[in-house]
Amino acid sequence: xxxxxxxxxxxxxxxxxxxxxxxxxxxxxxxxxxxxxxxxxxxxxxxxxxxxxxxxxxxxxxxxxxxxxxxxxxxxxxxxxxxxxxxxxxxxxxxxxxxxxxxxxxxxxxxxxxxxxxxxxxxxxxxxxxxxxxxxxxxxxxxxxxxxxxxxxxxxxxxxxxxxxxxxxxxxxxxxxxxxxxxxxxxxxxxxxxxxxxxxxxxxxxxxxxxxxxxxxxxxxxxxxxxxxxxxxxxxxxxxxxxxxxxxxxxxxxxxxxxxxxxxxxxxxxxxxxxxxxxxxxxxxxxxxxxxxxxxxxxxxxxxxxxxxxxxxxxxxxxxxxxxxxxxxxxxxxxxxxxxxxxxxxxxxxxxxxxxxxxxxxxxxxxxxxxxxxxxxxxxxxxxxxxxxxxxxxxxxxxxxxxxxxxxxxxxxx
Numbered sequence: 167x168x169x170x171x172x173x174x175x176x177x178x179x180x181x182x183x184x185x186x187x188x189x190x191x192x193x194x195x196x197x198x199x200x201x202x203x204x205x206x207x208x209x210x211x212x213x214x215x216x217x218x219x220x221x222x223x224x225x226x227x228x229x230x231x232x233x234x235x236x237x238x239x240x241x242x243x244x245x246x247x248x249x250x251x252x253x254x255x256x257x258x259x260x261x262x263x264x265x266x267x268x269x270x271x272x273x274x275x276x277x278x279x280x281x282x283x284x285x286x287x288x289x290x291x292x293x294x295x296x297x298x299x300x301x302x303x304x305x306x307x308x309x310x311x312x313x314x315x316x317x318x319x320x321x322x323x324x325x326x327x328x329x330x331x332x333x334x335x336x337x338x339x340x341x342x343x344x345x346x347x348x349x350x351x352x353x354x355x356x357x358x359x360x361x362x363x364x365x366x367x368x369x370x371x372x373x374x375x376x377x378x379x380x381x382x383x384x385x386x387x388x389x390x391x392x393x394x395x396x397x398x399x400x401x402x403x404x405x406x407x408x409x410x411x412x413x414x415x416x417x418x419x420x421x422x423x424x425x426x427x428x429x430x431x432x433x434x435x436x437x438x439x440x441x442x443x444x445x446x447x448x449x450x451x452x453x454x455x456x457x458x459x460x461x462x463x464x465x466x467x468x469x470x471x472x473x474x475x476x477x478x479x480x481x482x483x484x485x486x487x488x489x490x491x492x493x494x495x496x497x498x499x500x501x502x503x504x505x506x507x508x509x510x511x512x513x514x515x516x517x518x519x520x521x522x523x524x525x526x527x528x529x530x531x532x533x534x535x536x537x538x539x540x541x542x543x544x545x546x547x548x549x550x551x552x553x554x555x556x557x558x559x560x561x562x563x564x565x566x567x568x569x570x571x572x573x574x575x576x577x578x579x580x
Contacts, residue, residue, distance in 0.1 A: 191550035372546035398468025482537030504537030
């Protein structure tokens with residue numbers, strides 16, 4: 167099977183790394199189509215922060231497209247029309263077109279081209295994920311979740327735009343089977359009133375073997391991942407402050423990819439104003455990051471924006487138990503005692519759970535072993551095969567459906 171993949175992967179987000187981990191393990195190498203501006207950033211980021219992993223795979227399997235406009239909506243629309251025409255005209259020898267993103271605008275160029283295609287939902291379109299699940303209308307769910315994830319109240323016209331974006335996703339994705347990395351995404355779409363055919367992959371993500379297994383635990387609490395508000399970076403500070411008030415005075419470390427330097431500066435200012443000491447290390451290399459995780463007693467992860475939480479898997483694989491929020495992503499994917507879920511924004515419960523693990527070595531070690539065993543099925547080769555077979559099934563079913571439609575018109579079958 168020949169697979170054409172259009173991607174705008176360019177960061178070290180869990181979603182973008184997931185794309186590279188899966189694609190690079192397909193039984194037959196796919197052809198990647200990447201806009202020049204994303205291609206250059208991706209290679210630079212991997213070489214600087216990820217020790218060059220995947221660079222050769224990308225260079226050897228990519229057709230570099232003209233740069234994709236980022237700010238001019240008219241230019242962006244014309245760009246998509248150009249790509250749509252190119253795929254429709256020149257690339258029909260691929261068995262299936264694949265967009266491993268939830269971005270509706272990327273999927274639109276394949277809608278209606280009369281060729282097998284699908285997309286991969288790594289987050290819930292328009293909203294990311296549902297941290298707040300109150301029994302409200304889609305508009306209210308969008309408003310409350312955006313406020314919780316970013317701390318900003320969207321004006322009514324922007325809420326309306328988000329709802330339109332959600333309905334547009336429904337229109338674009340209808341008519342084909344869409345893949346997802348987690349059952350939580352299918353659940354969230356239903357809660358938002360969106361009716362599309364979603365096939366969750368199982369496993370939808372994988373985890374690399376932890377390169378270190380350290381008995382030395384000189385870090386009490388760690389946060390690692392993208393340093394953005396949606397992942398709970400500021401809530402982490404409040405948990406550390408609470409632990410200090412409980413008399414623990416924890417050794418705390420934050421490390422990850424600094425998507426905005428302003429967030430790093432704000433973290434340092436807030437930590438200082440709160441009277442707590444947190445070792446904040448933006449942009450550490452992969453080996454150093456996993457060293458920090460392995461040396462930690464507990465991973466405190468107050469995320470509000472996730473579909474799976476690959477960093478949770480990475481911590482568990484290193485034998486580090488996790489304290490996180492009870493949101494669909496963690497509830498659907500981490501049914502293990504090694505992941506302790508607390509109510510959303512409940513700093514006291516999160517601090518109490520973390521304190522218990524910090525103080526009780528035997529229980530922490532027991533949960534660490536449980537977590538390590540839990541991650542055994544999350545193998546990247548299994549993810550790649552699962553995804554490959556799902557793509558094959560979609561391509562085959564597409565051909566069967568089109569043949570039935572053709573014969574239904576009264577045209578004789580060959």
